[in-house]
Amino acid sequence: MEERVHYLLQQFTAKTLNEAEREELLTLAEDGSSLLTGEIIKMIIAEEEHAVEVVVGKWNPVLNKILAVDKPTRSPKRILMNSLKWAAAAIVFIVLSFTAYISLHKKKEHVFASDVAPGKNKAILTLADGRKISLSDAIAGNIAKEAGISITKTADGQLVYTVVGSENANDTRLNTISTPNGGEWQIQLPDGSTVWLNAASSIQYSLNIGTAKQRLVKLDGEAYFEVAKNAVHPFIVETDKQAVEVLGTHFNINSYKDEKVTKTTLLEGSVRVSHNTTNESEVLKPGEQSLVSVAGITVKEVAVDEAIAWKNGYFMFNNERQESILRKIARWYNVEIEYADQDAKEVMYYGTVSRFEKISKVLRKFEQTGEVRFDIKGNKVIVYKE
Numbered sequence: 044m045e046e047r048v049h050y051l052l053q054q055f056t057a058k059t060l061n062e063a064e065r066e067e068l069l070t071l072a073e074d075g076s077s078l079l080t081g082e083i084i085k086m087i088i089a090e091e092e093h094a095v096e097v098v099v100g101k102w103n104p105v106l107n108k109i110l111a112v113d114k115p116t117r118s119p120k121r122i123l124m125n126s127l128k129w130a131a132a133a134i135v136f137i138v139l140s141f142t143a144y145i146s147l148h149k150k151k152e153h154v155f156a157s158d159v160a161p162g163k164n165k166a167i168l169t170l171a172d173g174r175k176i177s178l179s180d181a182i183a184g185n186i187a188k189e190a191g192i193s194i195t196k197t198a199d200g201q202l203v204y205t206v207v208g209s210e211n212a213n214d215t216r217l218n219t220i221s222t223p224n225g226g227e228w229q230i231q232l233p234d235g236s237t238v239w240l241n242a243a244s245s246i247q248y249s250l251n252i253g254t255a256k257q258r259l260v261k262l263d264g265e266a267y268f269e270v271a272k273n274a275v276h277p278f279i280v281e282t283d284k285q286a287v288e289v290l291g292t293h294f295n296i297n298s299y300k301d302e303k304v305t306k307t308t309l310l311e312g313s314v315r316v317s318h319n320t321t322n323e324s325e326v327l328k329p330g331e332q333s334l335v336s337v338a339g340i341t342v343k344e345v346a347v348d349e350a351i352a353w354k355n356g357y358f359m360f361n362n363e364r365q366e367s368i369l370r371k372i373a374r375w376y377n378v379e380i381e382y383a384d385q386d387a388k389e390v391m392y393y394g395t396v397s398r399f400e401k402i403s404k405v406l407r408k409f410e411q412t413g414e415v416r417f418d419i420k421g422n423k424v425i426v427y428k429e
Contacts, residue, residue, distance in 0.1 A: 153410055155419045159402040162242055162375045164200045165226030171216035171250060178202060178220075178228060190214040190250045192233055204233040206253055214250040221245035222264075225377035234258055235271035236278065239354045242374040243299070265297045267354045270312075285335045289314045294327075295350045301370060305335040308350035316340060358396045358405070365390040365415060369426065376402045377422065384428035390414045 051068045054060045060068065168176045171189055178186075178196060187194040191208030202220065222228055222240050230238045230246070233253040238246060244264025252258050258278040270278045272291025280287045282298035284305045292312025298305040307316050309327040316333045317324040323340045325333055332345040352359035353371075360368055366388035369380045375398060382388060392412060396405050406417040406424070418425040 153407060153416070155403045155406075155417075157419050157421065159376045159378055159419065159422065161399050161401065162225035162227060162377065164228060166202075166220055166222045166228035166240065168194070168202065169219040169221070171214075171218060179226075190216070192250055201229045201231060203231040206233055212251055212254050215255075216250055217247050218250065219245055219247045223377070224374050232260075234273065234276070234278075237269045239267040241265035241267075241353050242377075262296055262298055264299055265295070265353070267293075267295045267351055269293050284319055285333075285340075286317045286319065287314050288317070295347075295354070297350070299370075299374075303336060306332055306350070307335070308332040308345060308347055310347050310351070352395070353398065356398050358398055360392050360394055362391050362393050364388065365392060365409070365426070368392060368409075369424070372402070372405065372424070378402065379423045381423055381425045383425050387415050387426045387428040390428070 051060070051064055054064055055068060164179055166178045168178055168187075170176070170187060174187075176186060178200075181196050183196050183198045185193055185195050188207075191206060191214075193205045193207045195203045195205065197203060220228060220230055220240060222242055222244050224243050226242055228240045230240065232238065232248060233250070235253075236258070238260075240246060241264060244262070244266060246263075246266060247261040248259065249255060252260070254276075256276060258273070258276050259281065260279070261281045263282070266280075268278075268280065268289075270289050270291050270293075274290050278289045278291075280289075280296060282296065282305055283300070284298065285307070287294070287296065287307055289312065292314055293310040294312075294314055295308045295310070296305065297307075307314065307327065309329050309331055311329055313326060313328065315324055315326050316335065318335055318340050320337075321339050325340050325342050327333055327342065330344055330347060331342055332350065334341045334343070346361070348355075349359045349361055353375075358368075358371060372378070373380050390409075390412065392409060394408060396408050402424070403419065406419075409415055410417065414429050416427040416429050418427075
């Protein structure tokens with residue numbers, strides 16, 4: 044239906060509506076359709092990149108008020124023409140009013156002295172023999188072979204482990220993949236599980252993970268896991284605060300050392316989260332998130348999209364403190380955050396921003412709250428409270 048309304052509005056502005064389309068648009072206008080006003084506003088926002096957020100519903104009373112004015116009683120054809128004029132007037136009024144609203148509320152765009160590019164695929168593979176390979180610099184193809192495992196970099200940057208022999212069955216030597224600030228990487232482990240590694244993170248695993256009684260992975264930082272099902276060999280992720288045991292499932296773990304809690308978010312299947320010091324444990328269901336702190340484990344229902352937004356290429360904030368947000372920004376853009384005003388840490392923000400924009404564009408989004416301002420000096424971001 045939204046596509047249809049959008050089409051009718053495009054035809055209206057181009058003055059190419061046919062008779063049936065005119066009647067259809069008139070009906071929507073006279074009914075005070077939120078779809079109609081919503082599409083008008085979306086069309087304006089599409090041309091006004093830095094427009095402030097507006098609640099679409101506030102324009103419905105405006106539309107209804109205009110259309111409620113008595114119209115002359117004349118012939119059916121005359122009534123239709125007059126009604127169409129009222130509908131057109133209502134639409135034009137909304138467009139002009141919203142455009143004026145944007146003009147009054149839109150701040151002058153902040154020009155930064157410098158800018159910082161977003162992160163990209165960057166990681167270091169440390170082999171069992173101690174050799175280090177820069178995965179971002181390695182050419183696509185076979186990059187290493189050890190203990191019956193071939194390690195390949197695909198054309199799209201994924202690291203794939205393939206078992207090509209049986210000599211790794213008892214090889215407990217470790218491989219480590221680590222990403223710096225401003226880096227991320229995707230790995231397919233020897234057991235077929237896939238891991239997406241966020242910035243400033245690392246995972247460690249043995250060469251025989253595909254055949255070991257327990258498929259053990261150690262995580263520092265943040266990663267999203269899609270675990271290959273194997274009821275005989277449970278998959279365990281260890282962090283400094285917890286252990287997560289699964290048979291086959293999709294989940295995200297955020298376990299950065301500069302965060303007070305470790306968050307495990309379950310998208311599919313079932314996992315057991317165990318506290319390393321209190322010995323508590325909780326079984327999560329899809330849509331639940333555990334928070335592990337020194338005090339214990341708590342579980343809550345969450346919107347899983349927020350937890351895996353980073354994997355899908357964007358930041359998502361739901362009434363989150365600016366200090367927490369800027370820790371994420373610092374890891375991804377490899378910048379240092381400095382607070383000129385400590386009160387700026389407490390500003391709350393919600394919204395969605397692409398991770399692949401330069402940092403200036405992301406910071407301007409935060410500045411639209413009218414509560415904070417930023418300066419960029421080299422790789423340092425200075426935060427001010429407005």
